[in-house]
Amino acid sequence: MTTSAIKKPASRSWRVVDIVVAALIAIAGGVIFWAWSQGATALSGPIKIVYPPLTGLLAGGWMIPAVLGMLIIRKPGAAVFCETVAATGELFMGSPYGTSVLFSGFVQGLGAEIIFAIFVYRKFNLPASLLAGAAAGLFCGLNDAFAPWGWNVADSGEYKLVYIVCTVISGAIIAGALAWIATRGLAKTGVLSSFASRKAATEPVFS
Amino acid sequence: MPAPSHAAAPHTVRPAAVTARGWGWRHAGRAKPAVHALDLDISPGERVLLLGPSGAGKSTLLHALAGVLGDTDDDGGAGESDETGSLLVDGGSPRGQRGRAGLMQQDPETQVVLSRVADDVAFGAENLAVPRDAIWPRVHEALADVGLSHLPLDHPTSALSGGQKQRLALAGILAMRPGLILLDEPTANLDPAGVLDVRDAVARCLDKTGATLVVVEHRVSVWKDLVDRIVVLQPGSGASPAVLLEGPPDRVLAEARTMLTAAGVWVPGYVPSTRGRAAEQTPGAGSLLLAAENLAVSRQRPRRKGFRKVPPVPVQEGITAQVRAGQALAVTGPNGAGKSTFALTLAGLLEPVSGAVSATTDLSRGAGITPYQWKAEQLIERIGTVFQEPEHQFVTGKVLDELLFGPRHLGHGEDRVDELLERLRLTHLVDANPYTLSGGEKRRLSVATVLAASPQVLVLDEPTFGQDANTWAELASFLSELLDAGTAVVSVTHDAEFTAALGGTELKLAAAEAVAP
Amino acid sequence: MRQELNLRGNAALLARANPLSKLAAVVLITVVLALSIDWVSASVALFFELLLFPLAGLTLALLWQRGWPLILAAAVGGWSTSILAPDSGRTLIDAGIWTMSEGSLETGVGFLLRGLAIALPAILLVSCTDPTDLADALAQKARLPHRFVLGTLAAMRLVGLMAEEWQTIGMARRARGVGSRGSVLQRVKATLGQSFGLLVQAIRRASRLAVTMEARGFGGGPRTWARESAYSLLDAWVLAGGLVMAGVAVTAAVSAGTWNMVWAGN
Ligand SMILES: Nc1ncnc2c1ncn2[C@@H]1O[C@H](COP(=O)(O)OP(=O)(O)OP(=O)(O)O)[C@@H](O)[C@H]1O
Ligand SMILES: Nc1ncnc2c1ncn2[C@@H]1O[C@H](COP(=O)(O)OP(=O)(O)OP(=O)(O)O)[C@@H](O)[C@H]1O
Ligand SMILES: [Mg+2]
Numbered sequence: 001m002t003t004s005a006i007k008k009p010a011s012r013s014w015r016v017v018d019i020v021v022a023a024l025i026a027i028a029g030g031v032i033f034w035a036w037s038q039g040a041t042a043l044s045g046p047i048k049i050v051y052p053p054l055t056g057l058l059a060g061g062w063m064i065p066a067v068l069g070m071l072i073i074r075k076p077g078a079a080v081f082c083e084t085v086a087a088t089g090e091l092f093m094g095s096p097y098g099t100s101v102l103f104s105g106f107v108q109g110l111g112a113e114i115i116f117a118i119f120v121y122r123k124f125n126l127p128a129s130l131l132a133g134a135a136a137g138l139f140c141g142l143n144d145a146f147a148p149w150g151w152n153v154a155d156s157g158e159y160k161l162v163y164i165v166c167t168v169i170s171g172a173i174i175a176g177a178l179a180w181i182a183t184r185g186l187a188k189t190g191v192l193s194s195f196a197s198r199k200a201a202t203e204p205v206f207s
Numbered sequence: 208m209p210a211p212s213h214a215a216a217p218h219t220v221r222p223a224a225v226t227a228r229g230w231g232w233r234h235a236g237r238a239k240p241a242v243h244a245l246d247l248d249i250s251p252g253e254r255v256l257l258l259g260p261s262g263a264g265k266s267t268l269l270h271a272l273a274g275v276l277g278d279t280d281d282d283g284g285a286g287e288s289d290e291t292g293s294l295l296v297d298g299g300s301p302r303g304q305r306g307r308a309g310l311m312q313q314d315p316e317t318q319v320v321l322s323r324v325a326d327d328v329a330f331g332a333e334n335l336a337v338p339r340d341a342i343w344p345r346v347h348e349a350l351a352d353v354g355l356s357h358l359p360l361d362h363p364t365s366a367l368s369g370g371q372k373q374r375l376a377l378a379g380i381l382a383m384r385p386g387l388i389l390l391d392e393p394t395a396n397l398d399p400a401g402v403l404d405v406r407d408a409v410a411r412c413l414d415k416t417g418a419t420l421v422v423v424e425h426r427v428s429v430w431k432d433l434v435d436r437i438v439v440l441q442p443g444s445g446a447s448p449a450v451l452l453e454g455p456p457d458r459v460l461a462e463a464r465t466m467l468t469a470a471g472v473w474v475p476g477y478v479p480s481t482r483g484r485a486a487e488q489t490p491g492a493g494s495l496l497l498a499a500e501n502l503a504v505s506r507q508r509p510r511r512k513g514f515r516k517v518p519p520v521p522v523q524e525g526i527t528a529q530v531r532a533g534q535a536l537a538v539t540g541p542n543g544a545g546k547s548t549f550a551l552t553l554a555g556l557l558e559p560v561s562g563a564v565s566a567t568t569d570l571s572r573g574a575g576i577t578p579y580q581w582k583a584e585q586l587i588e589r590i591g592t593v594f595q596e597p598e599h600q601f602v603t604g605k606v607l608d609e610l611l612f613g614p615r616h617l618g619h620g621e622d623r624v625d626e627l628l629e630r631l632r633l634t635h636l637v638d639a640n641p642y643t644l645s646g647g648e649k650r651r652l653s654v655a656t657v658l659a660a661s662p663q664v665l666v667l668d669e670p671t672f673g674q675d676a677n678t679w680a681e682l683a684s685f686l687s688e689l690l691d692a693g694t695a696v697v698s699v700t701h702d703a704e705f706t707a708a709l710g711g712t713e714l715k716l717a718a719a720e721a722v723a724p
Numbered sequence: 725m726r727q728e729l730n731l732r733g734n735a736a737l738l739a740r741a742n743p744l745s746k747l748a749a750v751v752l753i754t755v756v757l758a759l760s761i762d763w764v765s766a767s768v769a770l771f772f773e774l775l776l777f778p779l780a781g782l783t784l785a786l787l788w789q790r791g792w793p794l795i796l797a798a799a800v801g802g803w804s805t806s807i808l809a810p811d812s813g814r815t816l817i818d819a820g821i822w823t824m825s826e827g828s829l830e831t832g833v834g835f836l837l838r839g840l841a842i843a844l845p846a847i848l849l850v851s852c853t854d855p856t857d858l859a860d861a862l863a864q865k866a867r868l869p870h871r872f873v874l875g876t877l878a879a880m881r882l883v884g885l886m887a888e889e890w891q892t893i894g895m896a897r898r899a900r901g902v903g904s905r906g907s908v909l910q911r912v913k914a915t916l917g918q919s920f921g922l923l924v925q926a927i928r929r930a931s932r933l934a935v936t937m938e939a940r941g942f943g944g945g946p947r948t949w950a951r952e953s954a955y956s957l958l959d960a961w962v963l964a965g966g967l968v969m970a971g972v973a974v975t976a977a978v979s980a981g982t983w984n985m986v987w988a989g990n
């Protein structure tokens with residue numbers, strides 16, 4: 001029996017299973033959000049007509065793949081990869097944003113990725129997830145409000161600000177917290193047995 | 208377009224040899240090894256049937272031989288995967304020689320990689336860097352070998368039946384020209400005709416290429432005449448060696464019959480004894496609970512075409528059936544006939560395309576005549592449905608909560624849970640996460656959870672699929688007890704012995720007409 | 725489940741072009757249209773796009789059948805822009821938080837048309853592009869790492885499966901007494917539970933698929949391609965078409981005096 005006491009960090013390179021699972025999380029995230037949005041249309045329709053910036057509060061759903069993918073795979077690039085793939089999936093399902101959705105996906109993923117990179121891909125706890133979700137939300141809000149293809153580009157200044165604040169909150173809570181909870185739940189079911197995140201359920205929450 | 212027949216000269220491959228010396232494997236996060244102290248020699252060209260109870264490590268061994276085991280993200284700490292001894296293919300590590308072995312796993316859906324038939328077959332050859340000009344002849348040859356050459360090359364793989372998918376997976380393996388073919392329960396969810404199709408395709412390919420074969424299957428009779436040797440594994444206890452016994456099929460089956468049946472292996476001609484019904488049943492006895500009249504069923508919901516609603520094309524039409532208290536109804540028919548779809552419609556989970564499912568007052572007890580419109584709480588104490596895939600029905604993180612879930616919602620019946628736990632041998636697992644149970648345990652749990660709400664009608668989809676003979680007998684006995692107690696049992700199954708064990712009436716659904724994709 | 729927009733077995737002319745050239749043309753049009761919110765450039769582009777429909781095998785009926793949610797989304801986007809955009813000119817509506825003026829209405833209408841003109845070419849692209857061909861092109865022509873491209877392609881194939889699975893899990897949970905009806909909170913809870921079930925199945929499936937792929941030699945060294953992704957004369961036409969559309973739209977808007985750079989407006 002080999003019971004080596006030396007703790008070597010998990011490999012940083014992507015295995016086939018990392019790629020396929022990450023891609024599927026991204027796409028499943030798309031499917032889930034699509035189903036979710038069916039229920040949410042009842043909610044977002046009126047909001048959109050009454051006070052549009054608040055729709056930013058629902059934006060977090062789009063950024064779940066970025067945080068969830070990273071929390072499960074724990075490899076550099078996971079957030080950007082998952083979110084871009086999710087956007088590609090949305091493009092194929094038919095997106096009101098056209099091909100610009102690819103750029104939005106990339107940018108949102110980048111937001112989350114930066115946070116995990118700052119932690120040198122060693123912290124996957126609740127604070128890191130919340131921050132990553134918030135950063136993804138921030139980038140999402142900035143993209144929507146200032147990129148030429150953004151849907152809020154024509155809004156006036158204060159609306160843009162409200163919208164961005166909404167996406168940040170939504171990103172932190174829906175994408176950050178939910179993804180973190182989901183990862184712990186998944187780890188308990190044993191499906192993560194071949195990933196570095198298989199012990200996520202027993203890891204400390206804050207450190 | 209029909210595939211042009213590129214009759215390439217029959218190729219031969221160099222069959223592979225397997226040697227295991229004290230080989231063992233423990234999965235990451237597991238306390239016990241899945242395989243322990245395995246000594247095994249398989250000579251080139253030999254055909255081996257691997258048997259053993261659920262959890263004996265059969266799949267683990269096949270994965271190791273295919274070189275796809277042990278790629279976990281280990282951090283070297285305690286609880287990581289662990290290999291002992293040696294396992295060699297042609298004298299070398301299997302991991303370094305991908306492509307030497309071709310592996311077919313059990314779930315047909317995950318055997319298909321790409322969405323067009325020809326692409327999927329070519330995938331393996333592409334990965335082995337076979338030059339483009341050499342790939343296409345291989346694709347045509349492989350498709351012909353498995354009997355799929357009538358399909359257009361760009362036929363969508365999603366439009367294939369389960370049996371066709373299995374044969375496609377076989378073609379994908381053959382196109383790599385492997386010296387070792389590894390099949391993990393290749394026929395588990397196929398109807399009897401599909402089973403023979405796959406078996407024959409395998410036989411043809413082996414005769415042609417001479418490759419070595421290792422096949423895992425619970426039902427021995429299908430493969431008995433094709434293999435040279437049977438190897439029986441036992442679960443890795445950490446003490447005894449992995450191979451329980453081995454030898455030529457006839458000898459093993461004759462000498463070790465009792466040992467095999469005790470281990471839950473389906474040996475030919477053996478039907479485990481089950482508890483019979485208390486009294487002789489006359490068809491039509493028992494009060495009518497549920498009736499299907501001129502029913503047409505489909506999984507698809509009505510589509511919206513602009514503002515119009517277009518009803519889906521039904522997979523089955525004109526089904527008429529009656530469900531009576533204390534009576535079993537078996538729904539049978541080939542793959543894709545719409546058995547599951549019918550069962551789900553009968554159980555109030557799908558809306559009929561046309562026709563009606565109606566509950567009598569004995570069953571509805573004031574909830575209305577149409578089960579589809581019942582509230583979820585009303586449904587579970589009237590009709591309980593056990594899905595083919597137990598995992599679909601888990602709603603909590605603990606076995607005990609899972610069982611208490613129904614009764615808690617209903618506000619009564621919690622006292623029944625202990626008895627169910629006892630009866631279905633789940634007591635020692637009350638704190639486990641349902642998803643981590645073994646296949647047989649998951650099946651028993653899903654039956655128990657549905658029964659906890661004490662439904663009058665029980666609908667089961669393929670309840671015996673993938674079960675070893677012991678679990679099978681237990682389940683059949685338990686159901687016959689329920690029948691005696693007045694529950695109606697509707698089961699969808701390919702399993703003729705199971706139908707016979709429960710008695711009652713049989714509803715045969717004919718093959719659905721091939722609908723253009 | 726909404727159907728994928730891709731038309732199976734589409735034999736239209738544009739289906740034969742290389743996906744990369746189509747993608748490049750569509751991205752070009754998208755970027756150019758995005759630069760200005762005005763109804764002229766958007767309408768001109770829309771006009772061209774509708775002309776191209778037959779070449780991509782699309783009809784208006786098909787578009788409506790599959791694309792109506794997008795059209796709805798564009799309309800709502802137009803509305804919200806017209807009440808949120810900076811006001812100018814005569815005020816049309818003023819009801820507390822809602823203000824709509826001539827200026828903001830014009831922006832809103834331009835926004836609506838522009839939204840459609842950006843969404844439509846993507847629909848056009850997707851309806852005549854097979855994901856497999858796109859992956860081939862991305863890996864062979866754009867030289868993206870083939871492991872990632874093919875891994876994603878294989879996962880994408882599971883999407884249809886997941887959609888079926890979603891329905892099945894929903895039924896299975898109803899059979900356990902988890903209602904999808906009830907109060908909003910109950911429904912949200914039910915949806916979350918169902919999503920979790922789907923995720924578990926998805927990861928399990930994907931892990932098994934990865935094993936299948938590895939067992940077929942995937943992930944190792946260099947690989948060959950059974951089908952070559954190639955450019956043809958058609959691709960030159962596609963690119964030229966994209967350039968012409970973008971060019972005419974801009975010229976029309978500039979000469980009509982409506983060209984309105986996004987950032988310049990405020
Ligand atoms: N990836 C995995 N991670 C952790 N444990 C595993 C993994 N795969 C299998 N095991 C465990 O290893 C043991 C042997 O499993 P294996 O799948 O090889 O059994 P099997 O003989 O194929 O059973 P069955 O007939 O049910 O398919 C089981 O206890 C199983 O739970
Ligand atoms: N979830 C689903 N969504 C849409 N169509 C489906 C779904 N599941 C099955 N089908 C299709 O419906 C038809 C009937 O399927 P069904 O599962 O009822 O057959 P079955 O008789 O139970 O077959 P099997 O013996 O393979 O279980 C098939 O043509 C199948 O392709
Ligand atoms: Mg197995």
Ligand SMILES: [Mg+2]
Nearest residue numbers: 546547548668
């Ligand atoms: Mg079925």
